[in-house]
Amino acid sequence: MTHETDKIKSNKIKNNKIKNKTKIVFVTGNKGKFIEIKEILEPFGFEVLQEKTDFPEIQADELEPIAKASAKSAADFFKIPVIVDDSGLFIEALNGFPGPYSRFVEDKLGNQKVLKLMKGETNRNAYFKTVIAYCEPNKEPEAYSGIVKGKIAHEERGNEGFGYDPIFEYEGKTFGELGNDVKNKISHRRRAIDEFLLKKSGVREPDF
Numbered sequence: 001m002t003h004e005t006d007k008i009k010s011n012k013i014k015n016n017k018i019k020n021k022t023k024i025v026f027v028t029g030n031k032g033k034f035i036e037i038k039e040i041l042e043p044f045g046f047e048v049l050q051e052k053t054d055f056p057e058i059q060a061d062e063l064e065p066i067a068k069a070s071a072k073s074a075a076d077f078f079k080i081p082v083i084v085d086d087s088g089l090f091i092e093a094l095n096g097f098p099g100p101y102s103r104f105v106e107d108k109l110g111n112q113k114v115l116k117l118m119k120g121e122t123n124r125n126a127y128f129k130t131v132i133a134y135c136e137p138n139k140e141p142e143a144y145s146g147i148v149k150g151k152i153a154h155e156e157r158g159n160e161g162f163g164y165d166p167i168f169e170y171e172g173k174t175f176g177e178l179g180n181d182v183k184n185k186i187s188h189r190r191r192a193i194d195e196f197l198l199k200k201s202g203v204r205e206p207d208f
Contacts, residue, residue, distance in 0.1 A: 023047045025082045027074045029054065032162030033085055033189070040184055040193050051078065063088055063100055063131040068141040071133035075141070083196075084133045087188065089164045091152060092125040093118065102164070111156055111167050124151040128168060128188040132196055144199070146191025 022045060026037050029052040038048040055073045060066050067086035074082040088102040094117060098105035105114065118124070127149045135141035148170060156166040158176025161183060166176035175183050184190055 021045050021047055023049065023080065025049050025051045025074070025078055025080055027051050027053065027055070027070065027082055027084050030162070033087075036180070036184055036187070036189055037083070037085070037193065039180070040190055044197055051082075053077075061100060063129060064133075064143045064145070066100060067131040067133035068135075068143050071135035071141040075135035075137050075139070079137045081134065081136045084135075085130060085189065085192075086133070087128065087130040089168065090127050090129060091118070093121045093123045106163055111164060114164070115152070115155065115167060118152050124153075124169075126150060126152050126168065128164075130188040130192040132189075132192040134196060142196075142199070144192045144195035146188045146193070146195065148186060148188040148191065 024041070024046050026034055026048050028034055028037075028050065034048075034050045038050075041048050051074070053074075055070050055077075057066055058069045063086045067084050070086070071082055071084040074084060086100070088099045090096045090099050091114075098114070127147050129145060129147045132144045132146075133141045134144070150168050150170040153167050153169045153174050156176070157169075157174045158166050158178070160177065160179050161175045164175075165183075166174050168175050170178070170186070175187070
């Protein structure tokens with residue numbers, strides 16, 4: 001997705017902000033994710049609350065069923081609309097690893113060991129994918145996805161962001177170098193949220 005595509009979609013959403021403020025719970029223990037989602041959603045009429053409660057995750061090789069199952073459990077438990085984020089870094093040279101296991105790998109190995117796995121690899125292509133699952137109590141969850149393509153840097157760069165941001169390079173800079181203001185306009189998480197907002201604001205997604 002190009003900057004121009006992002007700009008067109010963003011303008012469509014800006015012109016169709018949700019009028020009535022909606023309270024929504026974002027289920028995550030990750031402070032960085034919460035801040036990013038809160039900053040993206042609040043201008044569109046959402047009051048975003050954080051809930052750190054952990055719900056059992058199903059084991060799956062795809063992000064969508066994991067996010068949807070967690071959102072369903074959380075919505076029925078809290079009796080309020082919720083969103084759950086499941087994200088992964090997919091590295092081409094490692095056959096998509098760590099993918100849906102990105103959180104575990106980040107916690108147990110960290111960026112330096114991921115870079116070590118990539119030592120000597122000339123193919124640095126990778127992409128971030130986020131699936132945002134939205135669910136209301138006693139209803140079925142909906143899933144919205146966003147992808148941003150980039151490369152794995154040769155070293156950590158930048159002090160912004162969180163997780164794999166310092167090693168994920170997008171158009172010459174890592175997410176750790178871009179800063180939150182720029183990252184929040186083009187990230188995989190932003191693109192997933194844009195899909196959610198397009199659906200909820202009644203705007204048809206443009207054909208690109």
